[in-house]
Amino acid sequence: MEHHQLKPESLMMSFGYKPELSEGSIKCPIFQTSTFVFQTAQEGKSFFELAYGLREKEENESPGLIYSRLNNPDLEILENRLTLWDKAEDCAVFESGMSAISTVLLKFLKPGDLLLYSNPVYGGTSHFIKDILTGFGIDVLPFSATDTKENILERLKQSGKAQNLAMIYIETPANPTNSLIDISMCRAIADHYSNTEKHILLSVDNTYMGPIWQHPLAHGADLVLYSATKYIGGHSDVIAGACLGSHSLIAQVKEMRTFLGNMAGPWTGWLLMRSLETLKVRMTTQNRNAERVAAFLQDHPKVEQIYFLGSIADPRQQEIYNKQCNSSGAMVSFDIKGGETEAFAFLDNLKLIKLAVSLGGTESLAEHPATMTHAGVPPEGRMAHGISDQLVRLSIGVENSEDLIWDIGQALEKVTVTTEVKDSINVSLIQV
Numbered sequence: 001m002e003h004h005q006l007k008p009e010s011l012m013m014s015f016g017y018k019p020e021l022s023e024g025s026i027k028c029p030i031f032q033t034s035t036f037v038f039q040t041a042q043e044g045k046s047f048f049e050l051a052y053g054l055r056e057k058e059e060n061e062s063p064g065l066i067y068s069r070l071n072n073p074d075l076e077i078l079e080n081r082l083t084l085w086d087k088a089e090d091c092a093v094f095e096s097g098m099s100a101i102s103t104v105l106l107k108f109l110k111p112g113d114l115l116l117y118s119n120p121v122y123g124g125t126s127h128f129i130k131d132i133l134t135g136f137g138i139d140v141l142p143f144s145a146t147d148t149k150e151n152i153l154e155r156l157k158q159s160g161k162a163q164n165l166a167m168i169y170i171e172t173p174a175n176p177t178n179s180l181i182d183i184s185m186c187r188a189i190a191d192h193y194s195n196t197e198k199h200i201l202l203s204v205d206n207t208y209m210g211p212i213w214q215h216p217l218a219h220g221a222d223l224v225l226y227s228a229t230k231y232i233g234g235h236s237d238v239i240a241g242a243c244l245g246s247h248s249l250i251a252q253v254k255e256m257r258t259f260l261g262n263m264a265g266p267w268t269g270w271l272l273m274r275s276l277e278t279l280k281v282r283m284t285t286q287n288r289n290a291e292r293v294a295a296f297l298q299d300h301p302k303v304e305q306i307y308f309l310g311s312i313a314d315p316r317q318q319e320i321y322n323k324q325c326n327s328s329g330a331m332v333s334f335d336i337k338g339g340e341t342e343a344f345a346f347l348d349n350l351k352l353i354k355l356a357v358s359l360g361g362t363e364s365l366a367e368h369p370a371t372m373t374h375a376g377v378p379p380e381g382r383m384a385h386g387i388s389d390q391l392v393r394l395s396i397g398v399e400n401s402e403d404l405i406w407d408i409g410q411a412l413e414k415v416t417v418t419t420e421v422k423d424s425i426n427v428s429l430i431q432v
């Protein structure tokens with residue numbers, strides 16, 4: 001018989017859940033419980049043997065439920081569903097994106113190791129790398145989207161610590177300018193320093209594009225990280241995170257998670273399962289809307305430049321895009337003509353789009369990176385990464401695209417109102 005492989009969006013409503021174990025309930029209930037009852041003492045013993053790695057798992061044996069810091073049905077089913085999009089072997093979910101990221105960095109780095117990372121990364125990640133990891137004696141070395149493989153290898157060599165390289169950590173596309181880092185180039189750099197004893201890990205924060213528009217594991221990443229607060233949660237009502245990879249790496253991540261105790265709770269697990277049912281339709285609509293908004297901004301007289309993956313100017317960046325992205329996403333940044341005053345006037349005049357940080361949710365959001373999400377970046381660094389006072393970042397949601405364009409259009413019109421009013425006063429005075 002012909003085997004038909006169901007697509008992830010078809011499996012999000014049912015995968016991994018057995019209604020007969022929950023009174024026939026079509027939806028997975030919230031298992032709001034701290035602990036689980038063993039049927040016999042022997043069963044409890046056997047569950048613990050597996051949990052502590054005292055024996056190998058038997059064929060078809062799945063770990064028994066013990067205590068909700070170790071495992072819980074809402075988390076396990078959610079993790080199984082999340083693996084489908086990225087074709088990962090396993091997944092661990094966390095109570096925030098930062099806890100997923102910090103747990104991975106703490107698990108796989110030790111004093112004396114070198115971490116190579118792309119710059120800029122998410123503000124929280126940047127702080128964790130520069131201020132917390134270095135405090136544990138871990139060396140860190142940044143590179144940027146404009147660096148070539150040769151540049152980076154040379155920089156590693158000059159650091160004198162290349163032999164200590166343990167992990168490459170990247171975020172692509174970079175926030176807020178959408179510049180891309182080549183994932184397979186990073187794999188090649190990691191392989192260059194790997195040998196039979198040591199495999200250099202490549203970790204990719206795929207929050208901006210995942211889990212639908214970019215699949216880092218397919219391009220050589222070992223670990224994929226998410227702030228599930230963004231597209232995965234998608235409704236701006238939950239903070240959560242996830243890490244995906246091979247069975248063996250995720251087993252190590254879960255071990256660290258057990259002892260840091262930063263797993264997601266059952267309620268978060270349930271909310272994210274609910275969100276995953278509409279992930280594909282949400283992200284597809286968000287991208288279609290973003291394409292339309294970007295086209296509108298592209299030709300607008302008050303817009304100097306837009307930063308959108310659907311209209312990349314640099315051929316090298318376009319090449320990376322063609323290789324590793326399958327959609328232009330839903331993040332549109334642009335330089336408004338003028339500076340902070342004009343950017344603020346635009347933001348303050350939006351009616352439908354909300355002025356807030358975060359991204360990936362059903363509602364469109366707008367913010368000013370230089371004074372908000374990236375206020376912690378020193379001014380020289382901000383300019384080097386194109387985070388000027390003119391820059392506005394939009395996260396496009398699922399609203400009607402004509403309404404979004406109307407809102408952006410009317411807010412842009414208001415930007416020059418003060419100047420226009422002055423002009424028109426002058427004009428009328430002259431006319432008088």
Ligand SMILES: *Cc1c(COP(=O)(O)O)cnc(C)c1O
Pocket residue numbers: 096097098099122124125171175205207208226227228229230239240241
């Ligand atoms: C939001 C975000 C994070 C942090 O996630 P939290 O869920 O807020 O902890 C990490 N990386 C990226 C790219 C993000 O956008």
